[in-house]
Amino acid sequence: SPRFKNVAAKLKEVLPEELFNLIKEIGKFADERKVNAYIIGGFVRDLIIGRKNFDVDIVIEGDATVFAKELAKRFGAKVHTYERFKTATVVFKGGKRIDFASARTEVYRAPGALPEVDMAPLKKDLMRRDFTINTLAIKINEKEFGKLIDFFGGLKDIKDKKIRVLHSLSFVEDPTRILRALRFATRYRFELGKHTERLLKIAVQRKLFKTVEGQRIYHELKQIFLEDNPLRVMNKLEKYRIISSLFPSISWDRFKKDLFERIRKVIIWHKLNFPEKETKYHILYFGALFLREPLNRVEKYIKELAVPQKEAELLFQILKNSLPLIKKVRLAGKNSEVYELLQNLPEEFLLFLAALPQDEETRNRVLNYLKSWRFIKPLVNGEDLKSMGLKPGPVFKKILSKLKYAIIDGELPNDREEQLTRAKELVDAEKR
Template identity: 30%
Template sequence: MDKVELPQHPIFNVVAEAAAELSTDAYVIGGFVRDLVLKRPSKDIDIVCVGDGIALAAMVAQKLRHKPKVSIFKNFGTAMLRADEWEVEFVGARKESYREHSRKPEVEQGTLDDDLKRRDFTINALGISLNKENYGVLIDEFEGVKDMKRKVIRTPLEPGITFSDDPLRMMRAIRFASQLGFDVDPDTFDAITENKERIRIVSQERITDELNKIILSPTPSYGFKLLFVSGLLELIFPKMTELHGVETINGNSHKDNFYHTLQVLDNVAEVSDDLWLRWAAIMHDIAKPDTKRYSPKVGWTFHGHEDRGARMVPKLFKDLKLPLNEHMKFVQKLVKLHLRPIALVKETVTDSAIRRLLFEAGDDIEALMALCRADITSKNDNKVKRYLQNFDKVEKRLVEVEESDKLRNFQPVITGEVIMETFGLKPSKAVGELKEVLTEAILEGKVRNEFDEAFAFLLEKGKERGLRQVHSSNNN
């Protein structure tokens, strides 16, 4: 029997001692064992005992030097404690049965064999004994180690039953494949395709949690291609599947925006682990199907897809149960602005255009530029090289203008309150218009964002509108 060397930490010996005193068998189980075999870091330890998991956790806590607090979850029959950097969860061995319209199993006490059978994939149906007679021995009833060597995701039992019982496991299969760079076993993948409609009984929050993990994987396009081919993507994120396909009229074709989006996502993933920048990559062209037009003179166009896409972001976030907070606003901003740096590349870069981009992008300018670089996906290497060199020039100008004008997140020195006080106005449309005219003048470089110069400009514009100065404002 194969033995596995456990990490040098007292928690494993303490669990073994406590289990022996309680006359129960205990095992490290699941993802921790998988990651140990794959030599991946993991700080979450699952302990299964053939008996009372909560009682075992309590005794382990007594025996540990720092006497950690035990969190008990009676409804689930589990307990959890922290041992240094480890998070250790205890549960009694269980067997499960499912009803057709629920992914919540009926649970009863079981053997170690029962517990391993209920695991989702062979690579997670692994255990390491903590018992005196076979301490450190690897338990691998379903050839999970062999599947790891073959780089295959496979269910321990018949995959159709596995996915029908708990449809979230279909998402998890693709997530593990994407995270680990594994293939999905053909029979397992066929069962995902056959059971895809069952995903409808899973909460959107759980689906999105798995989707985010796919997005954060090293090459997220791989996971999305599996979702797409299986038919799951159409059910969980239909707007993204609408990007797929190429239409041809009079010999003119547009690119497949689905595969372009996946390439942009992978490009972003090479330079950033930021989940929300990756979501911006996914959504940057999301409105192209809605804005697609064909003209015999110019061919295919997607005019305004950046504005339409930005307006779509809040509803998409709401539907996907993503947070409707600053993360959503970040994605919305990048979708709206993603064509702006490209437009600067195509023309002579004016200071006013640079000022506007700095003003609108604010602290997200670096993220925007990363997205724009990722958006260059032409198969023409010379074209890509030329565009990226032009982006270098734009970024250089951004740094120069920011250093001289300090326009990132700038606010005009003349506030709405100053405008109201100067002309004796109440909050009104006229105040907003004057503030906008002043902002435009600063962005165009006609006026510096300094009080005296800006105030003189304000008086001039107020006079043009028939407004009379009633208060001599100053900057003190």
Template identity: 30%
Template sequence: MPFDEVLESTVFKMLKKVVEKENCEAYVIGGFVRDTLLGREGKDLDIVAVGDGIALANAVAQEIGNTNVAIFKTFGTAMLHFEEWELEFVGARKESYSPDSRKPSVTKGSLRDDQLRRDFTINAMALALSKNDFGNFIDPFYGLEDLEKKIIRTPTDPEITYSDDPLRMLRAIRFASQLNFKIDKLSIQAIEKMSDRISIISEERISIELNKIILSPKPSIGFKLLFDTGLLQMFFPEMVDLYGTEERDGHMHKDNFYHTLEVLDNVARTSDNLWLRWAAILHDIAKPATKRFVPEIGWTFHGHEDRGARMVPSIFKRLKLPLDAKMKYVQKLVALHLRPIALTKEEATDSAIRRLLFDAGDDIDDLMTLCKSDITSKNEAKVKRYLANYEKVKKKLVEVEQNDRVRNWQPPISGELIMETFGIEPSRAVGTIKNAIKEAILDGEIHNSYDEAFTFMLNLGKKLGLKPV
């Protein structure tokens, strides 16, 4: 057992001392024990006291001289910090649930009762803190065996576990996705049977688990499980609509659900950015709504990038995701995701590159990551050609930016300067001149410099019948 080192740590020695002084029974249980066995470092300790968890927390606080104890009487828990550790205390308990709520009725219980109420066997393993059995490993439901076999299993009947707290169905899939574990057959069957119970869970709680799945090393593992068990259909129907193919007159389009998962996994291999991963999930979200069959051409999804960008706010709002700059970022990438791909199919002009830089701004690198990830064809020659052209576009982006400084471009001529130069009030003419200067720079007619833009402004003003004052 790889616990020798942690048992010799300052925090465990301190806890042993306090538990002995208080003459109580206490255990570290759950995630820390699991992660230590997996060789993963953690600094969160869940401590179960057989009796009063808050009283043990106060005793620990007194021992370490920390008066900042957060107590949650409603839940019977307390939390405090010691060095770099976060310690959470709770009394061992039994739980019972009503069918329409995941909030349990709680009564005091034994360690075994507390382990039995845990979601999975790999989260029910414990380390004793009491003097006579300090460091003993307690595993009544064979969590270590499941950890070694890479299995997610519940300590009790999975139908009861998931019916009591339906969020556990998402947690099962989240752990399977994060750890690349299998969910055991009985659990899968129970999730399929109980999937509609997820409706009693708030969107906020669902999104927390969903984001953890998205941040997995290979998120497609979690999404395939969500889809196959019917859970995804309950809270993300737009993504489910991507599933399937259709053939007509010898033309078949790809399955956009599995294509989306490929793109998501591709992004995940290169970036931990949650919102870039969300852009991968949503980049083709409007394809079902824009699908059309055109004889002699085949299937088209014209305008799906614009329609998809318009769908982003409503999806974020329903899933209780942030409606701030993060949402705007995802919306921008969805709207622009075809632009670099289009440039790889032909010789990209400097003007097209300038406009892409201007529209993408600081997000150009993430946009290029998304677009490269979107190349998922099974035709190796096609992929090779796209990737070669992609590298040419990347190189040209650097060259044009060095020459023209269009990324995060600010107009060299302001509206105030236009009004001051010609002695005019705010009017359509001011906007016309500003826009013409922008277009001239993006088209390469003039350089992105004050002097050239000022001269351009004077000439344009003259055409509009304006005279400098």
């Protein structure tokens, strides 16, 4: 539709001014270097769909590493280049990162193969991609700034709300695209194209996942678990029998579906209350997926997926300890006992506990710990204890803990005078 022929105005409208200007500058610089430069991929897709996305990927028709190095020099930016892939990341002064890739200009041909049709490097590059909705490009050179390029009907497929592969071997070349197709379909509420769905089913039937490195599967599952609603993606995976294809012993049952939904709500709550914390939310969903499975089997899956060491440890901690621990939390007497059970546990573990099905009171205990108990500090400090004539030592920590526990248990108000009085009593008891 002609509305999208040029998207310069749309870019200006949705991007932060600084980023818009930066992209224009990069376009001008491309003119200077006499190369064509395009924004491609997810950014363009989301611009058209209307989803916020400021991850800019730029393709250069030429050598992107040379281009990025010169660009960085001009802008006083940092640059990382990956010569093997002819890609680069430029980190600009404000911290903005932009990735650059080279559209292949060289032609690889098997001996005796038919001569390749002459094709623009950009088009060749886009042809290797997963779905038509990801093949849109925006030219950023000054003269044609904002020109939308659509070789493969991506625009129409966005309008029709369809996920379509570019060619019949797409899932065979890269079976992780099976997971990506269902992730995008869920995120945008698109359908699979008829032919694409048929190809996907065949690919699953042929067990093509078996040919993929585990860590690539892990990466795609993680991407699914970082979506707003992983449960909906999982239900699609189940529909195509993908879960049992990946993890033969796991049943996608009511318990797991409920747990996924509870985790989603806990994450929403947590993001709202602790937006600054860096939390590996995807681990919660991996925990839910594997909960109640025999540990030796889970161990095998985790090894196959090559889960990074730290995340694997976290996952095991959740799988081994969360059910026994939540029981202890339920049976604990005072709040301070709950505090002692929960202190120093990783954020992900605590959130998993909060998501486990349980009675209201137990759940509130975990939430209170997360929200307030862990931040409570007495209004009395070590200096105060010193001036009461107590010699510094482990006893300081003991008394301050007692004060803290008394506050957590509601036995001591948030009042300095009263806390000093109580501290004095505790100090005297120690001296005796």
